[in-house]
Amino acid sequence: MKTLFRVLRYARPYRSSLAIGLLGLVVGTAMDMAVPVITRYVIDFVLLAGHHAWLGWLAAAIVATASFKGVFWFFQRYAMAFMAQKVIFDVRGDLYRHLQELSFRFYDRAQTGQIMSRVSQDVELLRRFLSFGVIQLLGQVLSFAVVLVLLFTIDPVLTAVVLPVVPLVALAVWQFNRRVRPKYQEIQQKQAEITAVLQENVTGVRVVRSFAAEDHEVEKFRRVNWAYLEKNLEAMRLRATWFPLMSLSADLGTMLVLAIGGWRTVTGTISLGMLVQFLQYLAMLFTPLRMLGWLVNMGSRAIAAGNRVFELLDTRREVAERPGALRLGRLQGAVRLERVRFRYQPGAPWALDGVDLAVEPGETIALLGATGSGKSTILQLIPRFYDVDEGCVRVDGHDVRDVRLADLRRQIGIVPQETFLFSTTIAENIAYGRPGASREEIVRAAKAAQIHDFIASLPKGYETVVGERGLGLSGGQKQRIAIARALLLDPAILLLDEATSSVDTETEALIREALRRLLLGRTAFVVAHRLSTVRLADRIVVLDEGRIVQEGTHDELVRVPGLYRDIVRLQLAEAREAV
Amino acid sequence: MHPRGQGSGERAPFRLATFRRLIGYLAPYRRDFALASLSLLLVQAALQAGPYLVKRAVDLVTPARAAVQAGAGVPPGTLAGLFEIAALYVLTSLVSWGATYAQTYFMSWAGQNAIYELRAELYAHLQRLSFRFFDRQPAGVVMSRVTNDVNTIEEMLTQSLLTIVGSVASLVLIVTMMLLLNVRLALAAFVVMPILGAAVFFFSVRVRRAYDEVRNTIANVYANLQESISGVRVTQSFTRESVNLDRFTGINDENFQANMRAERLNALFMPTVDAIGALATAVIVWYGGRLVIGHDLGYGDLVAFVMYMDRFYGPMRQMASFYTQMQAAMAAADKVFGVMDEAPEGRDPVRPRRLSAGRGRIDFEDVRFGYREGEEVLHGVSFTAEPGRTVAIVGPTGAGKSSLVNLLARFYDPWSGCIRLDGVDIREIPQRELRRALGIVLQDNFLFSGTVAENIRYGRLDATDEEVEAAARAVGADAFIRRLPEGYATVVHERGSLLSTGQRQLVAFARALLRDPAVLVLDEATSNVDAATEVLIQRALARLLEGRTALVIAHRLSTVRGADLILVMDGGRVVERGRHEELLLAGGHYAELYRAQFKDAVAKAGG
């Protein structure tokens, strides 16, 4: 029910369409009711009473009502479709916006396939119900009520005979709905699981193949596919049992009318024309009842789907801007972490356990430490991709939780550890953060990232489409495009998370030179394992298990025993040998 | 920014071959399908008996009423006759009840099972398709085949197909009944048939086109969504949310417009059919009325006629709308079969050759290769990796290092030249066997959602827990795995989120090691791992690599130094080869690379 109301709330802006639809429905239903009246007059008035001249007129009246009804039908159908499509358009838009804004923590746990299944298959079910189901349901309920009244006017006694059938059917509908709804919820869930398994299989195809694990994957899929089949068959059994039951009760009613109504005609309580009219109305009464099973089925399924859609829409954004958040002007670039404690999940070990770090505007900080020591975590807290559990992160003295997210993130350039490019041209990928950037700016960023020459060598240059639908690129090529993308932002703060790990040493040296210039006047955090890159930094911070264990310049740190000196010694030993 | 879906114009006419092939999936269930059809005929027969019974009732009532009016009293047997008709009515509805159950049951059974098979087969086929296929097809499109397209077919197999059979059956029954009741009136009623046929044809062609458009636009919507979800972290990093939303709104709107075009046609279609139907009813009333007046037709017949006519349009309309559904299903089936007809990757040889208990010698002989026609990436690469030796490959990005791995694993086949494993051309080795001999750590490490242990075990599915842990220990992953909330049983989500990048790389490394392969291929396997951990790994590797051949791609030269052979690649060629010391002495490309890496460090140390 709640889901239904929520869908209806989406329909509110289109209530004028809804009104037109209902008007069309009412008029159309009224016209429907007219035809049995005409038949009755044909029998009683024209044929039995012998007013033969009227036959042609009555026949014409049938055509006239149908045409009249047709016009209203058209408006009704069109208006309702408009409403339904608009609602779906809005739901999809809301979903999209919401998905764009959900925090990283949500995506840490989400499966793309599961989400896709909700935004595609579930929304589609909702759409179908809205555009056919709702109006049918309303129409059937309306004509059911009207017919019931009309039946009373023809013969109350006969009507009283059929009436008990109605609660019987209602009971069947209710029972069916109660049982089938959870089944549909499960079916939709299984469908999503199929999508999720598939999604991983397709995106991880290289791993599957290189480990010759195809059989394993097929088995994994078989399990979800089979579960889906079984749930479907369970729902089918319910349908098979309850649908005919609804018709059966309706047939019982018709049977009673035939016997009792026939007798009442013979005794003259009602006329033959009235009996025929009654029977025709009865068909109109029971068609809705028959359809009801089908509609309830559709509705149940749509509500199950709607639940899943709204569940997604209701997922809380963990990182949300507070009302009246501060606007930020151009940042100076001072960054402070104050006694920051943070973990990704409750119960997990602290990823950062009391980190204090103050960075002056324009300073370059190198973060060093074993894998999993918390380097990337620090970088993710600065643009507020996650909120800290304790302490706070300040940028230019403002707690990042107090400022507008867009203002903050727009001034931070990030090269993440893993590169994601969109399926579009290289130029658009580089200009992702500033869609309006000019070609010169794009080229300048590409040059700094040492990728310009490669791009220029491609037949279509900057217009080459890359990503899923385009040219395959080597790991280092992708990474350099990502660097260009971050540089183009002209950010006040630059976060480079192993930005050159897949780049060869020679190219890396060139990028480093370019960076040396670009880093002037910006605050930068650089995570790198190569000493040569670390040397870009003014200050080095060594992390271990979420704590800062050493901090200082290269010269300071090589003098004291510790992780840094170990690393330097290690690499120096090799270097000496090289020279 | 976001791509147009590939608007493959699916204008293909109704394809009998596709239909046959689809029906082929029902073949194992033909018994169920036959039973379903049979039950359906029963249902229809029972249903169409309704107006006939009404006719009998009217025929019974009319003279009785006349007799009563004439003061002759109710003719004997009237009441019994009415009861008989009522009883018959109950009987038909009981038949219809049972038959409906059977029909739903058998049809869903057959349809759902057929769909299960189809989906399973499609998925299994995907496991055998070449990488070229996946290079061409975005993941979203492949997914859409197995989900949306198969769902469309599912609907047809489990519902539409039977509805069509039902509609045809009821039309035939109705026409027969009308003809039996009165030939002249029936023929008169059918006068409007050609108009109706023309209208149905006119609309269904247009409706189909409109729905093609709907499908194309919805494909764009999904493609955009899929990519937006995959790239959401980048989007938030670059605050692109509002620009993306605008684009999506545009694509969403195109879909809305296409839907409205289709709906407009639909909205016109139904009333048109209704109006034509009313014309037929008018003909029946008018002409039938005259026949009744002329005593050529009974009252009961007229009533039955009107009722039958009422029932005529439902199936007609249904057939028209299911025709469009069938079209949709056929278009979907075409696409699904299109995937199924893709030749699987480099087929296994006809006479496969066995690998002798792998020693692991690798030969590349003048291998030329490119990903696309006319764009050669490797220009004649030759080298030999002796059994048990380590070969390192270095060189600038895009030089073709990963491409060598792709060829060795036979993800792609070379254009010319030949690759041998233990002297056997890898094209003559069954693929499974080839890949079983290889343990690969790919540059782009990918983990599945599942526990950490499951991910490592992916390397060898029958490995014991101890073996899994041993592999993790060997790459130095054991310590951090134990610190995870549930140790080896911790669930990592899609792509291994929950682990840091280096940790993911280590898990992928352990996975390859667990395989205990004859040949270990490491494509930048430790690029995201810190120097200290890397040293640990290298020490462990020295032991692990004993007796194995290894192909190691790395940018960090410290990783490369100890190799038995170093290949320096540039622009798709091997430009230098030799041992570390030799190459340094030679003072070429390698020496330069090496010095570049350490120049700074040394300068600093010197200062």
Ligand SMILES: Nc1ncnc2c1ncn2[C@@H]1O[C@H](COP(=O)(O)OP(=O)(O)OP(=O)(O)O)[C@@H](O)[C@H]1O
């Ligand atoms: N799937 C693909 N389709 C088309 N071209 C590709 C594909 N993969 C790679 N290429 C191209 O082939 C060339 C060689 O790529 P490869 O991945 O072998 O380089 P690499 O030496 O491994 O580089 P890196 O060190 O950056 O990983 C590159 O120019 C790249 O653009």
Ligand SMILES: Nc1ncnc2c1ncn2[C@@H]1O[C@H](COP(=O)(O)OP(=O)(O)OP(=O)(O)O)[C@@H](O)[C@H]1O
């Ligand atoms: N999304 C996440 N959800 C849960 N835990 C996470 C997540 N990302 C990282 N962790 C955990 O937090 C800790 C710190 O991870 P972080 O990514 O900061 O490491 P890192 O120092 O960047 O390592 P690397 O050099 O491997 O990239 C690790 O123990 C990791 O397992």
Ligand SMILES: [Mg+2]
């Ligand atoms: Mg990291």
